[in-house]
Amino acid sequence: MKSISPNYAKEVMARYGLSTKKHLGQNFLIDNNTIKKIVSVGDLKEDETVVEIGPGLGAMTGYLAEQAGQVVCVELDRELVPVLNEVLAEFENVTIVQGDALKTDFDRLVQDFGTVPYKVVANLPYYISTPLVMHLLTTGFDVKKLVLMVQKEVAQRMAAQPGTPEYGSLTVAVQYFCDCKVKFIVPPTVFVPKPAVESAVVELNLQPQPTVEVADREFFFQVVRAAFNKRRKTLSNALANSPLKLDKTDVQDILVGMGLDNQVRGERLSIHQFAALTNQLER
Numbered sequence: 001m002k003s004i005s006p007n008y009a010k011e012v013m014a015r016y017g018l019s020t021k022k023h024l025g026q027n028f029l030i031d032n033n034t035i036k037k038i039v040s041v042g043d044l045k046e047d048e049t050v051v052e053i054g055p056g057l058g059a060m061t062g063y064l065a066e067q068a069g070q071v072v073c074v075e076l077d078r079e080l081v082p083v084l085n086e087v088l089a090e091f092e093n094v095t096i097v098q099g100d101a102l103k104t105d106f107d108r109l110v111q112d113f114g115t116v117p118y119k120v121v122a123n124l125p126y127y128i129s130t131p132l133v134m135h136l137l138t139t140g141f142d143v144k145k146l147v148l149m150v151q152k153e154v155a156q157r158m159a160a161q162p163g164t165p166e167y168g169s170l171t172v173a174v175q176y177f178c179d180c181k182v183k184f185i186v187p188p189t190v191f192v193p194k195p196a197v198e199s200a201v202v203e204l205n206l207q208p209q210p211t212v213e214v215a216d217r218e219f220f221f222q223v224v225r226a227a228f229n230k231r232r233k234t235l236s237n238a239l240a241n242s243p244l245k246l247d248k249t250d251v252q253d254i255l256v257g258m259g260l261d262n263q264v265r266g267e268r269l270s271i272h273q274f275a276a277l278t279n280q281l282e283r
Helices: 006-016 032-042 061-067 080-087 106-113 126-138 152-158 169-177 217-229 235-240 248-257 271-281
Strands: 049-053 070-075 094-098 118-123 143-151 178-186 199-206
Touching: 006 080, 032 061, 032 118, 032 143, 032 178, 032 199, 049 061, 049 106, 061 070, 070 080, 070 106, 080 094, 106 118, 126 143, 126 152, 126 169, 143 152, 152 169, 152 178, 152 199, 169 178, 169 199, 169 217, 169 271, 217 235, 217 271, 235 248, 248 271
Parallel strands: 049 070, 049 118, 070 094, 118 143
Antiparallel strands: 143 199, 178 199
16 A cells, blocks of 8 residues: 555545535545554454445555455545545455445445454544444444544543543443443544544444343433433432433432432443443333
8 A cells, every 4th residue: 555645635636626525524544654553453354344434535445455355435425436446446355335324234235245243444524423433333233343533532431431521421332332442542633634633543342242231221321311411410310300200219219229329420320330220220
């Protein structure tokens, strides 16, 4: 794969008459070292399939193609699809598909072009990072690893610990499905155009079974969302005043039975404590 640089991005964009689209959150990655670090986190094998979401100008795609058996790219911008097909023409194991990742059935897509289970690598536009992560995790896709570049703040929320300002419903959702690690921070200088904030690469390894066992997964997540929707309220008040309308006294009694203060806030509960709470509320 040829060396990637700001000049590479400028040359490709000039050759095809391209400009970045702000409404699509396009920030093209143009740094070799960063790309190599991301690909190394993927730990790709020659018999594996990797899905790249938002390949942009294909800067990382070639590196993925050199490591994996098959690379399937999902690109929203129709103008970039023919560009990618030309830029990556030397790689016979790369397939470019135009589509909206938020609406994509990734299992069906991979079964057409590669093998399952598969890995996902993505430089996510900031504005869709959280909904796309939830789409990838909650739909039941046969994914074994996600390597995602997201806004640093989002990465910190994914990997947060109870009692910290970053800890919230996204934390619990991600850690329900995955082992989550923030691998490294990415400065704005490695993108064209430069974003206003730092990014981070997170590694999410999907677990064979969820981190906690719950009687009703939907109810579990409803309780978690309600707990964090009103962070300043005690957990019992937050749940009583949520659409769930749970009995405040019942919640407090369960909390005390768990060895917690009945005035505790949701941000203090670990994922295991949320599971214990919801399992008892279900009875």
